[in-house]
Amino acid sequence: MKKYWKMGLSALLAIGLLAACNGEETKNDKPASEQQATPQVDEATFPITMTDVTGKDITLEAPPERIISLIPSNTEILFGLGLNDEIVGVNDYDDYPTEAANKEKVGSTEFNIEQIIALTPDIVFAHESGIASLDGALEQLEAAGVKVYVVANADDFNETYTTIEQLGRATGKLSEAEKMIVNMKAKVKEVETKLEDVEPKKVFVETSDEPLIYTPGKNTFMQEMLDLIHAENIAADTSGWFIIDAEQIIAKNPDVIVVTYNYEPNILTKIPQRAGFDTINAVKNKAIVQVDENMTSRQGPRLADGLEELAKAVYPEVFE
Incomplete structure (x- = not known):
């Protein structure tokens, strides 16, 4: 009989799963365009021993030729590094890049x-978001x-x-x-400058x-992105991801x-129809915008593009 184990998917999945992410203080107050990854070296030499988020040492004698990724953020990084041929298995939810669809699926929240x-x-590259069941x-x-390397959740x-540097190494x-x-830093700087x-x-x-409207508060990745584009998060008085009442939004x-x-599919027309929402400035001015949830939540190379998409959603007049 086949054996399975479970693993959470972090903020990259939809609705309530988002609430499990980003519960800690942001650890670096510098603008994202000025932040540094771990110290750079010219080449990653093998054999190499690396310590994952669980404190476990993983030793690789040579660059891996067969790789499995258990979460979409890791998959996007690995493909971005040019490891298409080396990747042999991915998460069922992996949808980017398109080449991920051709890889063998090993599960989503349960893995075989x-x-x-x-x-x-x-x-195998796993993720801290599923640490409780690992x-x-x-x-x-x-x-x-x-060998399993557990990647830390990025806040x-x-x-x-740092995650990208570690996977590259x-x-x-x-x-x-x-x-x-x-x-990525160049894109972030470009957005900040505009x-x-x-x-x-x-x-x-x-x-x-509805009925459970989740929103990100302070100490979340989304809060950092809003700070970078000089936007005021109306939910910043509460920490983490939480359920907010319609009355509070109003x-x-x-x-x-x-x-x-x-x-x-009809959410952009559904929101203005909520009771009392006709008094909200965003509804009056038709400023209800949808952004790509994966680009604005997956901890990978498209986050900088996600920041730009968020900026365009909030300040379309600046990017016209």
């Missing part, structure tokens, strides 16, 4: 251990000789840069990782529909409503 072992990976699986995989751009693609980080003199707007970010009177999900 026997399938993973059968793919004979040199390394213990039994780690033992089984390690007993089968499978800000700086930690995302572990796969022998350090120079590619450094180029990816440089490109918004230097902008008049801040009050923003409400909605990550799930009272806060946001200038812009940003929707980060697409499972409700």
Whole structure:
């Protein structure tokens, strides 16, 4: 009989799962365009020993030739590093880049251990968001000789840069990782420069529909992104991801409503029809905008583009 183990998917999935993410203080107060990844070196040398977020040392004798990724953010980074040929297994939710669709799927929130072992990976990249359910699986995989590196959950751009550097180092693609980080920082700086003199707007970010309307508060990745574009988060008086009442949204009177999900196809026309929402400035001015939830939440190379998309949603007049 096949054996499965469970793993949470972090903020990258829809609605209520978002609430599990980003519960800690942001660890770096510098602008994202000025933050640094871990110290750079010219080349990643092998054999190499790296310590993952669980404190476990992983030793690789050579760059891995067979890789499995268990979360979409890791997958996007690995493809971005040019590891298409090396990736042999991915998460069921992996939808970017398009090449991910051609890889063998090993599960979503449940993973088939026997399938993973059968793919004979040199390394499996897991994620801290599923740490509570990793213990039994780690033992089984390690007993089968499978190396698992658990990537830390990133709370800000700086930690995302560090994740990219770590995956680049572990796969022998350090120079590619450094180029990816440089490109991301350049995009962030470009967005910041365009918004230097902008008049801040009050923003409400909605990550799930009624009856349980979730929103990100302070100490979340979204809060950092709003800070970078000089937007005022109306939910910043509460920490983490939480359920907000419609009455609170009405009272806060946001200038812009940003929707980060697409499972409700008519959401942009549905929101203005909510009781009392006709008094909100965002509704009056038709400033209800939908952004790509993956680009604005996955801890990978597209986050900088997600920042630009968020900026365009809040300040379309600046980007016209």
